[in-house]
Amino acid sequence: MIGETKKNPYLRPLDPRKDLNGVADLIDACFDFQMDEDGREYVRQIRRVAQSQNSLFGIGRNLGGTGVPMQGFVWEVDGKLVGNLTIIPFLRESKWNYLIANVATYPDFRRQGIARQLTQSALRFIRDRGGQIAWLQVREDNQAAFDLYASLGFHEIARRTTYHARPQTYKDSSTANTISITRRRSSDWPSQKAWLQRVYPPEIAWHLPFQVNNFQPGIWTRISQFFNDESIFQWAARRSDRLLGVASLEFYRGNADNLWLAVPPVLEEDALFSLLTHIRTEAPSQRTISVNFPNGVAERCFQSAGYEKHVTLIWMNQSTKQGHKKFSTEKLV
Ligand SMILES: CC(C)(COP(=O)(O)OP(=O)(O)OC[C@H]1O[C@@H](n2cnc3c(N)ncnc32)[C@H](O)[C@@H]1OP(=O)(O)O)[C@@H](O)C(=O)NCCC(=O)NCCS
Structure with missing residues (x-):
């Protein structure tokens, strides 16, 4: 294992004034096979910021919320970045939490302990700043990275799947059942709000483009x-005037329209299926519909309604405080 001397000559804090192109190259090389259009746009954004550094607005401009690396650690050999990690701070309930992202090592340098030491440095950095929780997300199929984080004390908190569907122009006759789909009513809001907060709890929602009050009537x-x-x-989906679920399709920035599902703890899959198929035919745009939902819940329902699994992410965290309680959003029923 290289670099285990007290003062490690290869490992240093990220310097956004000179490292951003190297970081973008690493992300391109190490995540290419799994990158979607949002990922590619993220890398382009890092390169744009790197390019604009000499301009007046360059590195000093407000990049909050964009995830462009401003803090982190790099591993440098002979002037070339061969490993890196980004630290993204975010304020939640007036406390600083930190997301560890973009952990990557070039293939020729793997299995030498580089990612482990980068992550350990990030954890020290977070603790030194009084951070309470370090978060990260890892793809379900990335066993190597999962093992790395588990060995460093990260716990699995939740598994979330993102499904994608294309709008369709014809109505599926299999949706004909006792469920009726209508426009959401103002009187649906109290149930809808409670259900949304259950499906997208604060521990998950902070890293999604989700604001519960966006759906409030008025x-x-x-x-x-x-x-x-x-x-x-x-x-809204109803049977004999009983509310069974509400779906909200949100057009915003990005490459897809986001669908947010408010469903009760005892989920009626018929109602979810009717909502999902209705939205595909009624969606006012031709963009991809993207929906984030607890992994393993109503999977067959999504598939039969034409929503394909895009990615499943495992959310992991590590508390810097003793006695931190693990919570689970894996099951809704
Ligand atoms: C995952 C990744 C960052 C690991 O980088 P690395 O510098 O090789 O990791 P390390 O040498 O520090 O390995 C630390 C631990 O990770 C696990 N690990 C890393 N690579 C592994 C592999 N190919 N197979 C199994 N376990 C592996 C092991 O537990 C390892 O500990 P060990 O060597 O004592 O057994 C690297 O493979 C990579 O860049 N992958 C592509 C990008 C990526 O998936 N990043 C993670 C995003 S969440």
Whole structure:
């Protein structure tokens, strides 16, 4: 294992003024096979920021929320970055939490302990700043990375699957059942809000483009959507006037429209299926529909409604405090 001397000559903090192109190269090389359009746009954004450094607005401009690496650690050999890790701070309930991202080592340098030492440095950095929790996300099929993080004390918190579907122009006759789909009513909001907060709890929602109050009925929500160039369409599923679920399709920035599902703890799959198929035929745009949901819940329902598994991410965290409670959002039923 290289670099285990007290003062490691290869490992140093990221310097965003000179390292961003090297970081973008590493992400390109190490994540290429799994990168979707949002991932590619992220790398392009890092390169744009690297290019704009000499301009007045370069590195000093507000990049909050973009995830562009501003803090982290790199592993450098003969002037070339061969490993790196990004640390993204975020404020939650007035406390700083930290996300570890972009952990990558070039293939020729793997299995030498580089990612392990980068991650250990990040954990020390977070503790030294009084951070309470370090978070990260790893793909379900990335056993090597999962093992690395588990060996460093990270615990699995939740598994979330993102499904993608294309809008369709014809109605599927199999949706004909006792469920009726109508526009969401104002009176649905209390149940919808409680169900949304269960499906997208704060521990998950902080890293999704999700704001529960975006779906609240009323004029102020509409005004805010107008100014944010955002529109939301909402449908409710009922049987004999009993509310069984609400689906909200949100048009925003990015390459897909986000669908948020409010369903009760005892999920009626018929109602979910009817909502999912209805949305594919009624979606006002031709963009991909993307929905994030607890992994393993109603999977067959998504598949029969034409929603394909895009990715499953394992959310892991490590508390810097003793007695931190693990919580689970894996099962809704
Ligand atoms: C995952 C990755 C960052 C590991 O980098 P690395 O520098 O080779 O990792 P390390 O040498 O520090 O290995 C640390 C531990 O990870 C696990 N691990 C790493 N590579 C592994 C592999 N190919 N097979 C099995 N376990 C592996 C082992 O537990 C290893 O400990 P050990 O060597 O004592 O058995 C690297 O393979 C990579 O860049 N992959 C592509 C990008 C990626 O998937 N990043 C993680 C995103 S969450």
